Amino acid sequence: MSLTIAVPKGTLLEESRRRLANAGLSLPHDVGRKLILDDPGGGARFLLLRPSDVPTYVEFGAADCGIVGADVLWETERSVSELADLNFGYCRLVVAGPRSAGFHQGRPLPTFCRVASKFVRSAEGYFAERDLPVQIIPLHGSVEISPVVGLADLIVDLVATGRTLAEHDLVIVDEIAPSTARFVVNPVRFRAKYEEVTALLERLQCDA
Amino acid sequence: MRLPAGTRDWLPEELAAKRALEASLREVFTRFGYREAATPGFERFDVIEAGLGEALGEESFRFTDRRGTTMALRPEMTTPIARLVSTRLRGAPMPLRLCYVAPVYRYEEPQEGRMREFTQAGVELIGNGSVEADVEIMLSALEALDAAGLPDARIDVNHVAIVDAVLREVGLEPREVRIVKGLLGRRNLVALRAFCAAHGAPGVQVIPELALMRGGEEVLERLLQYVPHPRVDGGIARLRAILARAASLSMEHRIAIDFALLRDFEYYTGLVFEAYVPELGFSLLGGGRYDGLLENFGFETPAVGWTVGVERLLIALERRGGIPEAPDGSVQFLVACDDRTARALRERGARVLRALDDCGEQALLAEARLRGIPHVVVAGLCIGVADGTRRPIEEVLGAPAGDGRS
Known part of the structure; x- marks a missing residue:
């Protein structure tokens, strides 16, 4: 029984390909617009997906397992089993604000401040834990310009190098959590394809 | 008009398939000596909360009656059956074997x-705590899956006392046990490893191992290498017995041990x-032993x-194109305005439509073709819709019962 593996397009794709290659599975290059790809060795079928769709495909069993950032798992809250931290794709989910606002220097956050984010659930959770009522503004991209143009007071976003923040004169106010790539599996497929899944788990982990 | 989220209608063909499946399950229940309640x-x-605890009680649909008493649509059947046995059947000869087929309601995100x-x-075997009862329950589950048309369905088993004993043995506090069981049940190895690293006690390394152990007899041996403690013996003996009895019926390939299987309830x-x-x-399908549940209703058994x-x-059957075959419910005769003939045919067990309009032969034949009815009865004649053959209706009525077509 071969595995169907959900692989995220975007920043995690190249390292995912390398890890899979080390595990003996070849995710073909340069495939045009094909989104379903087969390992020439017959060991796996790959689904190339938007990162935020990976947990959905795995939860419903359309894919047996997948690679996805922890940030996506927090945001989608799908019931998938997180089998391993693959320790790549490191970034941090942070609260950031304009340098001029001085929140990073300990100035308290105002009640009902406007928070722009792609990570609505994580942002809501963070402020709810602090009993701070805020207005979350859901965005789909270019979140860092929102304080510059007056749409939001704060943003909650992923930061890898911090360069984008600096370019918009934003500074980190608080770190919510660090995120890395995770290997996830459908809970029933873990049982149904136990040998295949645990073999892949072991081979994905031995490379660090 | 819109359906409430998470509900559905059943069209006649869909419902026929569901009823047929329910009938085959009921037949298995009956063959094992279970009576429906x-x-x-x-x-x-x-009552619901006493059975399910707070977290799952939260998933129930609730409302208040006019006196302000909070009610809930039942989210499962084991708790109501436990209540019923504790109140009405505690004097009955034990063990009791009860079964049910019933709608239940949960406030969940539909998918x-x-x-x-x-x-x-489902089935409940009440009043017997032996391993034999466990085995009977496992075997009836396998039989039910066979009868449903899924003979390749497999079952994973665990014994919750084993996991509890291991977690206590490595020194976790009750609060930590709850957290770890939550992570183990979701098989979240990343969080389990983080927990163990932070905890630091020797021996906690077995916890992530638990989440990955799955298989037959050999995983019990592996577990005992980590935790050689009498507190796990009882659970291990039970799992061994179940594996052995499944093997005696050549069903061992359908059962595996999985220590991360911890049901929500x-x-x-x-x-x-x-x-x-x-x-x-x-x-x-899911189940297990719940020796403390009836005690919540004052009956310790x-x-x-x-x-x-x-x-x-x-869903599983549809994916395989194996929808359960329902008994034929299609109409066999379309009878012109003639109540006596319609009644005579029905008395013989035939399925009969009586025309509601007083129309002639051609109109009846057109109606029969539209509805896929094979025979039209008009003016004492039975006409085959497909081939136009005509026979006196007495001939059809005189034929052996149940032979409505000829």
Whole structure:
């Protein structure tokens, strides 16, 4: 029984390909617009997906397992089993604000401040834990310009190098959590394809 | 008009398939000597909460009656059956074998295989705590899956006391045990490893191992290498017995031990199990031993049982193109305005439509073709719609009963 593996397009794709290659599975290059790809060795079928769709495909069993950032798992809250931290794709989910606002220097956050984010659930959770009522503004991209143009007071976003923040004169106010790539599996497929899944788990982990 | 989220209608053909599946499950229940019982669609909420605990009680649909008493639509059947046995049947000869096929209600996010109203079919064996009762329950689950048309469905088993004993043995506090069991049940190895690294006590390294151990007899041996302690012996003996008895019926390949299988329901105290087919991402059937549940209703007695999601079975069967075959319900005769003939045919067990309009032969034949009815009866003649053959109706009525077509 071969595995169907959900692989995220975007920043995690190249390292995912390398890890899979080390595990003996070849995710073909340069495939045009094909989104379903087969390992020439017959060991796996790959689904190339938007990162935020990976947990959905795995939860419903359309894919047996997948690679996805922890940030996506927090945001989608799908019931998938997180089998391993693959320790790549490191970034941090942070609260950031304009340098001029001085929140990073300990100035308290105002009640009902406007928070722009792609990570609505994580942002809501963070402020709810602090009993701070805020207005979350859901965005789909270019979140860092929102304080510059007056749409939001704060943003909650992923930061890898911090360069984008600096370019918009934003500074980190608080770190919510660090995120890395995770290997996830459908809970029933873990049982149904136990040998295949645990073999892949072991081979994905031995490379660090 | 719109349906409430997570509910559905059943068209006649769909319902016929569901009823046929329910009939085959009921037949298995009957063959094992289980008798069907029914309970109200709603219960007092305190009953539901006493059985399920707070977290799952939260998933129930609740409302108040005019006196302000909180009620809940039943979210499962084991708690109502436990209440029923504790109140009405505690004097009955034990063990009791009860079964049910009934709709239940849960406030969940709807998705495939997870509806807010769905049908559970299941069995409860009450008043016997022996391993023999565990075995009977496991075997009846396998038989039910066979009867449903899923003979390749497999069952994973665990014993919750083993996991509890291991976690206590490595020195976890009760609060930590709850956290770890939550992570183990979701098989979140990343969080389990983080927990163990932070905890630091020697021996906690077995916890992530538990989440990955799965298989037959050999995983019990592996566990004993980590935790050689008499507190796990009872659970291990039970799992061994189940594996051995399955093997004696050549069904060992359908059962595996999985220490991360911890069912959501708080009431389980011993054996727990779930059945699945490889192509679906959710389990079909689940159950286990709940020796403390009836005590919540004032009747201290052991019990074990399982329940299957009827709609989930239908999804599994549909994926394979194996929808349960329903008894033929199609109409056989279209009779012109003639109550006596219609009645005579019905008395012989035929399925008969009587024309509501006083129309002639041609109109009746057109109607019969439209509805796929093979015979038209008009003016004492039975006409074959396909071939136009004509026979006196007495000939049809005189033929052996049940032979409506000839």
